[in-house]
Amino acid sequence: MSLLLKNNPMITHLSLFDVAHTPGVAADLSHINTRARVTGHLGIEQLKESLDGAEVVVIPAGVPRKPGMTRDDLFNTNASIVRDLTDACAQTCPKAMICIIANPVNSTVPIASEVFKKRGVYDSNRIFGVTSLDVVRANTFIAEAKGLDPTQVNIPVIGGHSGVTIIPVISQATPAVSFKADELDAMTKRIQEAGTEVVKAKDGAGSATLSMAYAGARFTNSLLEAMKGKEGVVECTFVKSSETEAAYFASPILLGPNGIGKNLGIGKLSPYETELVKTAMPELLSNIKKGEEFVKTS
Numbered sequence: 204m205s206l207l208l209k210n211n212p213m214i215t216h217l218s219l220f221d222v223a224h225t226p227g228v229a230a231d232l233s234h235i236n237t238r239a240r241v242t243g244h245l246g247i248e249q250l251k252e253s254l255d256g257a258e259v260v261v262i263p264a265g266v267p268r269k270p271g272m273t274r275d276d277l278f279n280t281n282a283s284i285v286r287d288l289t290d291a292c293a294q295t296c297p298k299a300m301i302c303i304i305a306n307p308v309n310s311t312v313p314i315a316s317e318v319f320k321k322r323g324v325y326d327s328n329r330i331f332g333v334t335s336l337d338v339v340r341a342n343t344f345i346a347e348a349k350g351l352d353p354t355q356v357n358i359p360v361i362g363g364h365s366g367v368t369i370i371p372v373i374s375q376a377t378p379a380v381s382f383k384a385d386e387l388d389a390m391t392k393r394i395q396e397a398g399t400e401v402v403k404a405k406d407g408a409g410s411a412t413l414s415m416a417y418a419g420a421r422f423t424n425s426l427l428e429a430m431k432g433k434e435g436v437v438e439c440t441f442v443k444s445s446e447t448e449a450a451y452f453a454s455p456i457l458l459g460p461n462g463i464g465k466n467l468g469i470g471k472l473s474p475y476e477t478e479l480v481k482t483a484m485p486e487l488l489s490n491i492k493k494g495e496e497f498v499k500t501s
């Protein structure tokens with residue numbers, strides 16, 4: 204996965220973990236008028252030196268799924284990767300915005316948060332799970348179904364980032380769209396299972412990469428713009444939340460110079476969407492607890 208950030212004048216100081224497997228990217232980043240760095244598998248001291256003073260850290264490091272795996276099956280490998288990378292961040296760039304792509308996002312965001320707490324530098328406004336790909340998919344699929352321009356469609360996607368925890372709020376679509384009950388259910392399931400569809404299609408060669416690069420760039424650019432003072436920048440992202448009983452929950456977030464400006468909340472849900480939230484809760488709560496326990500006991 205690479206983040207398509209070439210020649211982006213918004214970027215002043217960005218660290219990307221391990222995009223070295225995409226050779227073009229290192230070259231691309233070198234053109235940016237920034238101190239952007241690309242870090243691979245660095246020793247901890249080199250890693251800390253590389254992160255020193257970073258304002259935004261994007262973490263796509265970790266293994267992707269193979270067919271038949273759930274995102275939670277990645278926990279054993281990716282939990283320690285995210286713990287160690289975020290620990291280096293907590294020590295060297297505690298004020299940085301931490302944007303976590305590595306799966307399972309429902310657990311890796313709590314992991315990052317617990318690591319920052321352990322180091323005494325936690326700011327819940329600065330840690331984000333990147334769930335923009337769910338929004339990109341929802342916009343695309345619904346635009347396709349309704350003959351609309353996907354760039355003009357916005358579907359908030361709330362909850363988490365795995366299967367039933369992905370909750371497209373189609374009742375709040377812009378522009379408004381309507382589906383028959385069975386079509387709505389099929390569309391919702393397609394959005395929830397879209398990552399799995401890609402994993403199956405790639406048949407062992409990994410998960411979504413180009414679309415994630417697009418979604419990661421979208422989120423990072425939005426955050427950078429908001430950090431520079433642009434007003435009205437809103438993205439759905441998985442953050443610390445009091446919207447539901449889950450301690451972390453994705454919802455539309457107004458971004459600002461210090462990360463989360465305001466949580467815009469989940470709004471009024473249809474009865475169908477309210478059921479989706481109920482269905483999501485056991486998996487979400489369990490994923491969050493697993494991440495938190497992992498740091499507390501390691």
Ligand SMILES: NC(=O)C1=CN([C@@H]2O[C@H](COP(=O)(O)OP(=O)(O)OC[C@H]3O[C@@H](n4cnc5c(N)ncnc54)[C@H](O)[C@@H]3O)[C@@H](O)[C@H]2O)C=CC1
Pocket residue numbers: 204220221223224243244245263264265266267268277281284303304305306307308333334335336337364409410411412415
């Ligand atoms: N949040 C989302 O919507 C999405 C998340 N993902 C997740 O992103 C992660 C990466 O996926 P891909 O880029 O497709 O996998 P990939 O296998 O192409 O790349 C992963 C990279 O992580 C590196 N890595 C492994 N351990 C590391 C460490 N300790 N420090 C630094 N780098 C390390 C590997 O060398 C490799 O270059 C996976 O966990 C995947 O599930 C993927 C797509 C969407």
Ligand SMILES: O=C([O-])CC(=O)C(=O)O
Pocket residue numbers: 267268274306336397398399401402410411
């Ligand atoms: O499905 C996966 O493993 C990767 C991912 O999170 C997505 O594509 O949404």
